Amino acid sequence: MRDPSSFKQKFLKKWILGLQVCGSGKQNMSILERKEAIKLSADIALASTRDGRTRWSRATIANASKHDENKVLVQQLLAPESESLKKTSIGLVMDNKRVRCKKILRRSCCIKRARKSVSQGVLAKSIAKRMVNRKTRVLKSLVPGGEFMDDISLIEETLDYIESLRAQVDVMRTLAKATELVNGK
Numbered sequence: 001m002r003d004p005s006s007f008k009q010k011f012l013k014k015w016i017l018g019l020q021v022c023g024s025g026k027q028n029m030s031i032l033e034r035k036e037a038i039k040l041s042a043d044i045a046l047a048s049t050r051d052g053r054t055r056w057s058r059a060t061i062a063n064a065s066k067h068d069e070n071k072v073l074v075q076q077l078l079a080p081e082s083e084s085l086k087k088t089s090i091g092l093v094m095d096n097k098r099v100r101c102k103k104i105l106r107r108s109c110c111i112k113r114a115r116k117s118v119s120q121g122v123l124a125k126s127i128a129k130r131m132v133n134r135k136t137r138v139l140k141s142l143v144p145g146g147e148f149m150d151d152i153s154l155i156e157e158t159l160d161y162i163e164s165l166r167a168q169v170d171v172m173r174t175l176a177k178a179t180e181l182v183n184g185k
Contacts, residue, residue, distance in 0.1 A: 007049060007164075008171050014045035014077050015171070021076045040070060041077075046168050047144075048077045055153065056161045059145025 018041025023029075029037065047060035061078070064070045136154070140146035143158050 004167060008167050011045055011049045011167060012171050012175075014048055015042055018042070018045050018073055018077050021073050040064065041073060042168060042172070044070075044074055044077050046164055050160075050164065054157055054160050055149060056144045056146070056157050057164075063144065 019038065022037035022041050043060055044064050047057035047064075050057035052058050052061070061074060065074050136151060139158060140149065140154060143149075143154065143161050146154055146157065149157060
């Protein structure tokens, strides 16, 4: 378990650096552009604060790096650990292909069985299994890189992602309160 206060401090430093990088590119930004810059810099700062130790952070960095306009921001925020994160992000793409191939192979090897008379217990189990599968698909779509994770990894990554998002919200709330105090006096 990491120390929440040091994690929040590290995130805040990287987020402020990201905001400076985003703001230096354009002087007259629209509200929508500012919103996107704040969100992008917060997401990349949060992912880079995890130092590439989680799949969701590597997936976030890899997704942000796909767009040319984000590459400068990603490079600035990942400056010290950029080489190791770039290598792990490339490995993530390869792992994703392997997982996808396993799923295709599993689907093609399944033999469809003819439905026989189904008892209530079996029917309840199949309904529960479908519900779990549906919820798992939704969760995989919410966690960055989740669509390529097995169920156990997905749960571990989701817990870490939620913890990181809570820290991000705490930092943003603290910053908003501090801004209100400064502007209110």
